[in-house]
Amino acid sequence: MxxxxxxxxxxxxxxxxxxxxxxxxxxxxxxxxxxxxxxxGELDLPKSKSEGEVFSYLSGLSKKNKSTADLACFMGGGAYDHYIPTAIHHITGRSEFYTAYTPYQPEVSQGTLQYIFEYQTLMANLTGMDYANASLYDGQSAVAEAAIMTAQMSKKNKIAISETADPQSITVLRTYAHARGMELVIIPRDGMVTSLEKAKEILDETVGTIIVQSPNFYGYIEDMAPFVELAHSQKKTYIIQSTDPTSLPIMKKPGELGVDVVVGDGQALGIPLQFGGPYLGLLAFNKQFLRKIPGRIVGQTEDNEGRRAWVLTLSAREQHIKRERATSNICSNQGLNVLAATVYMSLLGKTGMKEVAYNSTAKAHYLYDELAKLDKVKVLTDKPFFKEFTIGFDKDAEEVLAKLEENGILGGINLSKINKDLGNGLIIAVTEKRTKEEMDKFVETLKEVL
Structure with missing residues (x-):
C-alpha cells in the first residue's frame, strides 16, 4: 500500500x-x-484518530475564530453584517430549491428556474435596468465581467476605473485585462471621490468603458450624472456603476441616471458573511447587452396543459453551447445565494428594504457625528455618505483596532492598508443591526485609545 x-x-x-x-x-x-x-520529510499528521476525536479537534479549532456573534461588526468594504430573517434559512432549505442543481432540464428544475426568474425581476426593478442575469461569483468578478463585456461591445481596447472603487475589483479587473491584452487606466480620486476633471483628461476615442463605484469603497456617494454624460459624449463608450444594492431603495436608480450596466455584490441581501464567501455577483444591464452577458436568462412560458412554467430562455455564454466562443467560461449561477437574495427582497418588500436603508444611514451618521466630536479624529471630507464613512487619526490603526477588539468591537478597515497616501484611519460601516450602546462604546473606546 x-x-x-x-x-x-x-x-x-x-x-x-x-x-x-x-x-x-x-x-x-x-x-x-x-x-x-x-x-x-513526512506530513505532520497523526497516524490515526477516530471520527469522534477528529470532530472534537476540528471543533476546538473552529472555536478560535471570532464571528459577528462575538463582536459588534463595524467592518464593511463590500461585506456587511445585516440582519437576516430566520425565514430565509427555512425557505432555502426546502427540497424543491436546494436539490434542483441544474436549470438546463426544466422538467425537473422548476423550483430553481422559478426563483431565478423572480430574482431577475426583482433585481431589474431594484436597479431600474432592463434585465438582470443570474448570476456571478461576487462583486469583484462582476466588475471584471461587465468591463470585458462592454469593451467587446465598444470594440475599444481601454478600460478606465475610478481609484475609489473596491481595490479587489481593480486587482481582479487588471488580471482580466492583462489576459485579454486590454489597457486598464485608473481615474485618480479628488479627496474621497472620483475626479471628474481627471476623467475628462483620460477619456478619448480609445476608452470603451468607464467604471465608477457609488457608494464608493470609502463610503461616499459619487455624483454619477456627470460621468454618465461624459461617457456618452464619446461614441460607443459605456458606463458601469458598481453599487451596494441596499442603498438603491433610497437613492436614484442607476437606470434613471442613464447608466449602461450595474454591478455589485449581493451579500447584503440575506447572505451570511461566512468568513468571506461564497457571495453573489450582481449584473443588471440595458437591452443592447442581452446577448453579450455572462450568465443566463430564465423566461416564463406555459406547459402543454396551459400551466405557468419556466425555461432557460437564453444561455448565450454557456460553454456547453459555444465552448471557446462563450462570453465567459467562469461564471456560474450561485444558486442558493440567488435564492437567499430573492427571499430576502420578497420578504422585506419595498417598505422593509427602505427601512433597512434608512436605519443604516441614520445610525452611520449618528456614529460619524459622535466621532467627529473627538479632538484627535480627523474629518477627511464633508461629502455625503450612505452607511459607510472614513475617519483619520495619528495613532497606528492596528493598535486602535486591537483595542476595539479587546472591547468586543470589530472596528473597521485599516485605511493605510488601502491607501498609504491617506495615512492612519478607519473605514467604518454601520448597518441596521448596530445599537446605540455599541456605537457609544465604539466612541468611548476610540477616545480612550487616541
Missing amino acids: SNYPYIPHTDEEIKEMLDVVGVNSLDDLFSDIPAEMKMK
Missing part, C-alpha cells in the same frame, strides 16, 4: 497511472517543481 493510508490508491494503481502518463515515479511526475519548493 501507499505510504499515506488516507490516499485511496494502491501502489499498483499508482504505477498503472504513471505508466499511462509515461513517467517512472511520482518524483518524475512533479520534476518541473523546483526542489527547494518541495516539502521535505
